[in-house]
Amino acid sequence: MPVHNADIAAVFEQIAELLELQGANPFRVRAYRNAARTVGDHGRDLATRVVSGEPLPKLPGIGKDLSAKIREIATTGHCALLERLHHQVPAALTELLRVPGLGPKRVRALHQGLAVNTVAQLRRAAQAGRIRELPGFGAKTEPRILQHLRAQAAAPETPMLLPVAAQYAEALADWLRGAQQVQQLEIAGSYRRRRETVGDIDILVASDEPAPVMQRLTGYDEVREILAQGSTRASVVLACGLQVDLRVVESAAFGAALHYFTGSKAHNIAIRKRAQARGLKVNEYGVFRDKARVAGETEESVFAAVGLPWIAPELREDRGEIAWAARAPLPRLIERADLRGDLHCHSRASDGNATLEELAAAARAAGLEYLAITEHSQRLTIAHGLGTERLLQQCEEIDALNAQLDGIVLLKGIEVDILEDGRLDLPDAVLGQLDLVIGAVHSHFDLSPARQLRRLMRAMDHPHLHVLAHPGSRELGKRPLLDLDWLRLVRHARRRGCFLELNAQPKRLDLTDVHARLAREEGVLVAISSDAHTVDDFSNLDYGIGQARRGWLEAADVLNTRPLDALRGLLRRD
Ligand code: DGT
Ligand code: CA
Ligand code: CA
Numbered sequence: 194m195p196v197h198n199a200d201i202a203a204v205f206e207q208i209a210e211l212l213e214l215q216g217a218n219p220f221r222v223r224a225y226r227n228a229a230r231t232v233g234d235h236g237r238d239l240a241t242r243v244v245s246g247e248p249l250p251k252l253p254g255i256g257k258d259l260s261a262k263i264r265e266i267a268t269t270g271h272c273a274l275l276e277r278l279h280h281q282v283p284a285a286l287t288e289l290l291r292v293p294g295l296g297p298k299r300v301r302a303l304h305q306g307l308a309v310n311t312v313a314q315l316r317r318a319a320q321a322g323r324i325r326e327l328p329g330f331g332a333k334t335e336p337r338i339l340q341h342l343r344a345q346a347a348a349p350e351t352p353m354l355l356p357v358a359a360q361y362a363e364a365l366a367d368w369l370r371g372a373q374q375v376q377q378l379e380i381a382g383s384y385r386r387r388r389e390t391v392g393d394i395d396i397l398v399a400s401d402e403p404a405p406v407m408q409r410l411t412g413y414d415e416v417r418e419i420l421a422q423g424s425t426r427a428s429v430v431l432a433c434g435l436q437v438d439l440r441v442v443e444s445a446a447f448g449a450a451l452h453y454f455t456g457s458k459a460h461n462i463a464i465r466k467r468a469q470a471r472g473l474k475v476n477e478y479g480v481f482r483d484k485a486r487v488a489g490e491t492e493e494s495v496f497a498a499v500g501l502p503w504i505a506p507e508l509r510e511d512r513g514e515i516a517w518a519a520r521a522p523l524p525r526l527i528e529r530a531d532l533r534g535d536l537h538c539h540s541r542a543s544d545g546n547a548t549l550e551e552l553a554a555a556a557r558a559a560g561l562e563y564l565a566i567t568e569h570s571q572r573l574t575i576a577h578g579l580g581t582e583r584l585l586q587q588c589e590e591i592d593a594l595n596a597q598l599d600g601i602v603l604l605k606g607i608e609v610d611i612l613e614d615g616r617l618d619l620p621d622a623v624l625g626q627l628d629l630v631i632g633a634v635h636s637h638f639d640l641s642p643a644r645q646l647r648r649l650m651r652a653m654d655h656p657h658l659h660v661l662a663h664p665g666s667r668e669l670g671k672r673p674l675l676d677l678d679w680l681r682l683v684r685h686a687r688r689r690g691c692f693l694e695l696n697a698q699p700k701r702l703d704l705t706d707v708h709a710r711l712a713r714e715e716g717v718l719v720a721i722s723s724d725a726h727t728v729d730d731f732s733n734l735d736y737g738i739g740q741a742r743r744g745w746l747e748a749a750d751v752l753n754t755r756p757l758d759a760l761r762g763l764l765r766r767d
Contacts, residue, residue, distance in 0.1 A: 194407060195240060195414070196239070196240040196266060196267050196414065197234050197237060197238060197240065197360050197361065197364070197433075198235050198239055198240075198360060199362075199433075200235055200266070200433075201232045201233075201239065201240070201263055201266050201267070201327035201468070202229040202232045204227045204272050204275055205225045205226070205229035206225070206226065207278075207287070207380070208272070208274060208275050209225035209226040209229065210287050210620075211281075211282045213297040214287070214297050215278070216297075216301060222686055224259070225259075225307060226547045227726075228255045228548075230680075230726060230727055231546070231727050232263065232430045232620070233250070233726060234729040234733075235729055237250075239610065240264055240266075241265035243263065243681075244267060244733065249264075252552065252729075253546050253727055253747050254546040262624070269351050271402075283304070283311075285310050285312065286304060286310060288311070289309070289311075289312065289315060292312075292338060292341055292342070293341055293344060293672065294334060294341075295338075297348065298329075301432065301764075302328075302329060302330075303315065303318070303327070305328045307323055307327065309645075312342065314587070316338075316562040317339060319339050319342075321323065322335065323587075352390040352391060354389070354390055354669060354699045355384070355390065355391060355699060355739070358394060359384075359531055361431055361433055362380050362394045362435075362437075363380075363598035365394075365396070365410075365415070365431070365437060366380055366396060366415060368413055368712070369396065369409055369410060369439075371409065372405045372626065373402070373406075374400045374401060375398055375399075375400055375406055376398075376399040376400055376401075376444055376447075377398070377399040377447055378396065378397070379396075379399050379451055380394060380395070381395045381451055381454035381550050382395035382455065383456070383457070385505045385506045386455065386456065386507055386510070386649070386737030386743070387456045387740070387742065387743060388743070389705075389736075390669060390691070391438035393437065393438060394437045394438070394440045395454045396437060396439045396440070397439075397441075397451055398439065398441045398442070399444045400441050400443075400582045401444070403425045403441035404424070406439070407422070407424070407425075407441065407590065411429065412430060413429075414430045415432045415433070416431060417429075417430050417432045425440065425441045425442070426438070426440050426441070427439045431689075433659070436519075441670075442477070442478070442673060444480045444490065445486070445489060445490050446490075447490060447491075448479070448488070448489055448490045448491035448494055449475070449476070449477055449478055449479040449480065449488070449489035449495050450477045450478070451492055452464075452492050452495045453476065453477035453495075454477065455506050455509060456509065457511065458512070459511035460511045460515070462511070463511045463515050464499060464515065467499050468480065468502075468513065471499060473487070473498060473499065475498075479495075480494075480499070493633060498757050501519060502507040502518055503517055503751055505526055505627060507742040507743045508523065508526075508745065509660040511718075512710075524745050524747045525747050525749045526742040526746065526747065526756070527737055527738060527741050527746050527747055528736045528746070528748075529735055529766055530739065530750070531561075531748040531754045532561065532563055532721060532754060533561065533562045533735065533753060533754055533756060533757070534560055534561050534753045534757065534760065535559075535564050535565065535723050536565045536604075536606070536629060536631065536660060536722045537565065537567050537608065537631055537696070537723065537724045538552055538556075538564060538566060538722075538725040539566075539568055539725065539726050540568065541565060542568050542583065543568035543569040543573075543576050543577045543579060544576035544577060544726060545725070545727065545729055546726060547726075547727055547728045549566060549591065549603065550594065552564060552725065552728060553594065553601050553603055554728075555725075555729075556601055556725075556731060559732075559734070561601065561731070562602065563602045563603070563604055564601060564604065565603075565604035565605075565606040565628065565629045566587065566591060566603055566604065566605065566606055567586065567606040567607055567608040567631050567662075568584070568608065569635075570584075570610045570618040570619050571618060571637075572610040572612070573635055574615060579607070580619075581619060581620065584619070585623065587605070588605045588626065591605050592605075602757060604629050605627045605629070606628060606629045606630065606631055606633070607624070607627055607745060608630075608633050609624065609630055609631070609632050609633075609658075610633065610634075610635055610636075610651040611634050611648065613636065613637045613640070613655040614648065615646065615647065615650070615654075616650070616651070617630075617657075621657060624657035627657075628761070629660070630657045630660075631658075631659065631660040631661070631694065631720075632652050632653075632655070632658045632660070632661055633662035633666075634648075634675075636664075638666055638713050639659065641675045642675075642677060642678065645675055646677050647663065649677070650681075650685045651681070653685055653686055653691045654689060658691060659692060659695050659764050660692045660720050660752075661691055661692070662694045662695050662724075662740075663694060663696040663701050663703045663724075664682065664708070665704065665705065666694055666701050666703070667701065667705075668701060669699075669700050669702070670700070671700075671707070674703070674705065679708055680711065681714075683715045685717060685766070687715055687717045689758075692717065692720050692752050692763075693708075693717055693719055693720070694719070694720045694721075694722050695719050695720065695721045695737055695741055696738060697722060697723050697735075697743075698723075698730075698735025699733065699736050700753075702737070704719065705740070706740055709740065709741055709744025709745075709746055710744040711744045711745075713744065713747075713750045718751065718752040719746060719751050719752065720751070720753055721734065721737040721738065721741055721751055722737070723737070
């Protein structure tokens with residue numbers, strides 16, 4: 194069974210959690226967590242290299258010990274350290290870490306003080322009012338825990354993040370392309386629409402002879418279960434839990450099938466209605482007038498048959514794209530090559546794991562002309578946030594580095610914490626010396642909607658704040674979007690000359706597609722930023738672009754498509 198980077202990353206992440214629960218040295222924990230991120234984000238399968246005898250590439254933060262673990266996992270599929278930790282730490286304890294407000298320290302306190310090892314025991318302890326007796330736990334914790342457990346029971350399982358699904362889907366697609374008689378192959382569905390999470394993978398193949406590709410799918414060694422199998426369609430479940438639907442059609446119907454299986458369902462239904470009004474029928478085999486197929490070989494032909502230009506997959510959500518396309522040109526959606534810079538990243542000075550030089554080189558290699566260094570500020574002690582002194586020292590380092598760098602300019606920035614009342618975590622005099630100030634919320638996510646809005650608006654009132662970073666504070670699968678009046682927030686940003694970030698970390702993608710579109714409509718520029726913590730993280734930008742396209746953004750709607758001079762002009766706030 195091949196091991197993917199995501200599998201190795203998952204092992205390291207589990208090790209980090211278990212070590213944390215044991216109260217291990219925080220540096221050791223951080224090393225595993227950073228390694229998980231580095232490996233997970235790495236573009237090529239490390240296991241393939243190990244198995245084929247190639248040396249591992251030099252990866253930041255991955256020394257001898259971690260390299261040996263990567264080899265171990267790649268060749269055996271196991272990790273002895275993880276297994277040892279599993280024996281030492283009750284397995285269900287890691288589940289308790291998913292409960293908001295419960296970090297490793299508190300989980301350990303629950304375990305040691307109340308013998309709470311499982312979610313069920315946690316619920317009983319909360320119901321019995323025993324948790325408030327533990328030192329460090331307030332009376333508010335119990336209702337919060339119970340509320341979370343109720344919500345969790347009601348919520349469906351979290352779907353897979355797009356880049357994780359991509360690792361499995363692209364590897365499988367490559368394998369299937371090796372089958373005889375495959376004329377065309379596309380991954381359709383929510384994956385092609387670049388949705389932030391995908392439920393399952395839909396693969397579409399054009400072929401006059403379906404049997405070889407069907408056999409190649411069921412013979413794939415990651416297939417765990419075959420759910421359904423016919424002569425032209427199959428559904429399987431991969432070892433990672435991801436379901437894959439394969440459909441094989443003749444070339445003459447490929448465009449129609451691609452359109453149908455790309456969806457969304459709501460978009461398809463709207464197209465079908467439009468076709469009906471013209472006396473046409475649309476299905477996955479083509480567009481038909483009576484019995485005659487009038488279109489179907491390409492997607493363009495399908496759209497043209499119903500009087501429309503081709504609509505990019507990212508727009509196909511039945512959010513007005515059809516009516517728009519019928520009367521006016523659709524936006525020219527932004528592309529990755531339009532980005533000239535990146536306005537959010539972290540070096541080793543806070544919680545990243547690369548040096549300034551390494552980040553600069555990686556950003557330049559990613560085709561960028563400028564990169565803002567935006568460490569965390571002092572309040573965020575777990576992320577080694579910078580106070581005034583360390584920040585000013587970093588500014589000097591950046592000046593010195595810029596004097597040597599070629600082809601890229603580093604900007605002096607900060608990701609300053611927005612405090613509970615909307616004040617910023619560093620003095621004005623310091624913020625005023627920087628090229629770029631982005632502000633972000635990292636605490637007090639549960640204020641009332643009105644107070645939360647006031648907090649963010651007050652932060653934007655601040656004369657030095659340029660960009661509101663990850664404005665919705667969500668983490669997919671972990672923390673929902675802030676409950677806010679988004680229209681008021683966006684309009685306030687426009688009034689104040691602030692910009693809104695679309696944080697491109699795959700677990701954030703915040704602004705969401707809908708809110709990015711709102712920003713465009715209200716005339717607020719969006720910064721698409723990687724929030725890189727490692728040199729590999731500039732690949733996040735691809736996912737940010739996907740989300741921006743889902744939000745109808747053009748290059749002109751995005752702050753960091755501007756040349757550096759123009760950017761500096763826009764950052765002047767008077
Ligand atoms: P997912 O997998 O939940 O992330 O989302 P999708 O959009 O990939 O949905 P999926 O895999 O259930 O179906 C793939 C596409 O097939 C979907 O986007 C549109 C099309 N489709 C599925 N069921 C229907 C249907 O009942 N009517 C129509 N018109 N299209 C459908
Ligand atoms: Ca799907
Ligand atoms: Ca499907």
